[in-house]
Amino acid sequence: MQIRKLHSWHVDPAEARDIQRRLATQVSRQPAPGAVDLIAGVDVSTNDRLGIARAAVVVLRYPDLAVQENSTVEEDLTFLYIPGLLSFREAPAVFRAFERISSAPDLVMIDGQGIAHPRRLGIASHVGLILDIPTIGVAKSILVGRHRELPDEPGAWVQMFDRDEVVGAAVRTKRGVKPVYVSIGHKVDLPVAISWTLNCCRSYRLPEPTRLAHLAAASRLPIIGRY
DNA sequence: GCGACAG
DNA sequence: ATCTTGTCGC
Numbered sequence: 001m002q003i004r005k006l007h008s009w010h011v012d013p014a015e016a017r018d019i020q021r022r023l024a025t026q027v028s029r030q031p032a033p034g035a036v037d038l039i040a041g042v043d044v045s046t047n048d049r050l051g052i053a054r055a056a057v058v059v060l061r062y063p064d065l066a067v068q069e070n071s072t073v074e075e076d077l078t079f080l081y082i083p084g085l086l087s088f089r090e091a092p093a094v095f096r097a098f099e100r101i102s103s104a105p106d107l108v109m110i111d112g113q114g115i116a117h118p119r120r121l122g123i124a125s126h127v128g129l130i131l132d133i134p135t136i137g138v139a140k141s142i143l144v145g146r147h148r149e150l151p152d153e154p155g156a157w158v159q160m161f162d163r164d165e166v167v168g169a170a171v172r173t174k175r176g177v178k179p180v181y182v183s184i185g186h187k188v189d190l191p192v193a194i195s196w197t198l199n200c201c202r203s204y205r206l207p208e209p210t211r212l213a214h215l216a217a218a219s220r221l222p223i224i225g226r227y
Numbered sequence: 228g229c230g231a232c233a234g
Numbered sequence: 235a236t237c238t239t240g241t242c243g244c
Binding site: 043044045046081082083084086089090111112113116117118122123137139140141142143144181 | 231232233234
């Protein structure tokens, strides 16, 4: 798929935060109409010792969730991990991976926050905006926001608040385990983000797109077999 | 000023 | 994120 433009990633943290505040105003929190046949999962693994990021984009067909395509690429790391600035570290590798897929996913689930972010521009929103594609942030832990306890029942969810603003939802995808933290990335609303997350869950805490992308980014995605 | 802090 | 096997608990 074609990437419109890349940003300059060699920026200092203060400039990065400025860019985020500017881009955040362009994020769409409304769902884009259209059928969803292909869902992509995105994850990045990093190795500071080697200075390398490995990004994986795994495209699944819906509803069977069979793997249609897998693009895994490596990219030099040029940015430290700073809470709130994750996309400046990991997104370049993600864009590289997207350049090498032939199909066009209708929806992308990204490991990390969407608007549940101090400046409302987590990596899921940033990537969605640049690619101009609907994205959902599915994080394993919280960056900002608080929530009430939620029932230990698959499908249960509660809103997450930053101050008095709803920034996402804690979603129980499986009994007896921590919830995942779902937020709008781009071109979806919160109900849509939550329902697609649940739609894509099988036997694990993480929805299949993100779970398989994580395996791929860690080079643990077998060509054959049940996993 | 102090603590919190996606991956 | 990453270093990493077996073990404890539901």
